[in-house]
Amino acid sequence: MYSNKLFTPLRYPGGKASFAPLIADVINNNKLAGGHYLEPYAGGAGVALVLLMDGVVRHIHINDADPAVAVFWRAAVRETAELIKLVASEPITMDAWHHWRSMMLGETEGTQLERGFATLFMNRTNRSGILKGGVIGGKAQSGTYRLDARFMRDELCLRLERIGLHAGDISIYEEDAHKLLLRCHQFLPSTSLIYLDPPYYVKGAGLYRNFYRHDDHAQIARLLGSRRFRRPWIVSYDNAQEIRMMYSYAHSFTYGLRYTAQQRYTGSEVMFFSERLTPPEQAQVQKVA
Ligand SMILES: C[S@@+](CC[C@H](N)C(=O)[O-])C[C@H]1O[C@@H](n2cnc3c(N)ncnc32)[C@H](O)[C@@H]1O
Missing domain, CATH: 3.40.50.150 (Vaccinia Virus protein VP39)
Structure with missing residues (x-):
């Protein structure tokens, strides 16, 4: 099974x-x-x-x-606990969306951890998870769903924890x-x-x-x-x-x-x-x- x-x-x-x-x-x-x-x-x-x-x-x-995808995996495997902290605590707002978007696009500098989180943030707040797509609910946030609709903090922390437990069995390449x-x-x-x-x-x-x-x-x-x-x-x-x-x-x-x-x-x-x-x-x- x-x-x-x-x-x-x-x-x-x-x-x-x-x-x-x-x-x-x-x-x-x-x-x-x-x-x-x-x-x-x-x-x-x-x-x-x-x-x-x-x-x-x-x-x-x-x-x-895709460097944004690869850096997410590196952060998830090598800095799991720190990434979990960000997932649990970072605000999910339009201001945050602009900030993490500019980091994902390389316009703002960031550490591996921050860039990894930026990818996850964009993936969970954009329509269909498309990194270069638009935000859920639109920039005016006037849609039925808001940008945090798919950002289930507890579930994401759980998934990251499981990845951390297997970190030694995962190799990442870009x-x-x-x-x-x-x-x-x-x-x-x-x-x-x-x-x-x-x-x-x-x-x-x-x-x-x-x-x-x-x-x-x-x-x-x-x-x-x-x-x-x-x-x-x-x-x-x-x-x-x-x-x-x-x-x-x-x-x-x-x-x-x-x-x-x-x-x-x-x-x-x-x-x-x-x-x-x-x-x-x-x-x-x-x-x-
Ligand atoms: C169809 S998606 C893979 C989806 C994946 N099977 C899943 O279940 O999530 C294709 C992926 O290939 C990546 N990609 C595109 N060109 C590539 C290349 N030349 N070498 C490696 N990866 C590439 C894209 O960034 C994208 O993440």
């Missing part, structure tokens, strides 16, 4: 925490349990945290090229995913799984502060398909024709927004599996022509 709990403090557009049971199935079916796990596009790292806290894997590697993948065999033992959730091909540009162009997506697909790449991997994407072409060498599985073991979907999203990986048993696996 795997928990359905959300362990991540970040809200994430396109967050994939609900995939954790599927990824756990793949890990167990392929004798990768107790190993390492890497998310090169971690965002809220929702899957990674479930796998670690449920004991499916022993160590997680969290990478994100690198371009392709560069990290080129050297990941240096820190990933052979009993490891990589789960890649790149920015969406079609609508990624509006959601994240870094976005990918066609060639960036293609470069990753080529690297993963090359003989020299030896760690098992799973990639998830929006179900775009261009992406299916790039991964035409891999087994794929299409699904709706949520995976359940019993139901099959022909969905708007697609997952690809590396060659030697056995996909989840109930998944509708097909080779894309």
Whole structure:
């Protein structure tokens, strides 16, 4: 049994925490349990945290090229107690929103702790958690919801506490995913799984502060398909024709927004599996022509 709990403090557009049971199935079916796990596009790292806290894997590697996302994870793992103090006590007001926003944008200097908190603050007070988006309730705060609607202090402190308890089992990186993948065999033992959730091909540009162009997506697909790449991997994407072409060498599985073991979907999203990986048993696996 795997928990359905959300362990991540970040809200994430396109967050994939609900995939954790599927990824756990793949890990167990392929004798990768107790190993390492890497998310090169971690965002809220929702899957990674479930796998670690449920004991499916022993160590997680969290990478994100967005400096605001990476500094949040560093603060959460290395300065957990201090971050919890800020979450418990900092005012959630429009003045504070302007202050933390300018820090997140690099216009105001801040320590790792402050910058990490700035990311969390913006993530929890902006609509849909979009860092470059607008504040919940609007600048005039005249909407139905106010900016503190999603800033549940107690719950966030709890989630951070749990992260602190596992700090020794979490490595943080702030690198371009392709560069990290080129050297990941240096820190990933052979009993490891990589789960890649790149920015969406079609609508990624509006959601994240870094976005990918066609060639960036293609470069990753080529690297993963090359003989020299030896760690098992799973990639998830929006179900775009261009992406299916790039991964035409891999087994794929299409699904709706949520995976359940019993139901099959022909969905708007697609997952690809590396060659030697056995996909989840109930998944509708097909080779894309
Ligand atoms: C689809 S989101 C990941 C969401 C994540 N799976 C979750 O459940 O929260 C993609 C992430 O990739 C990051 N990103 C974009 N370009 C990147 C790059 N070149 N290298 C590493 N990360 C990148 C973005 O900052 C964003 O956080």
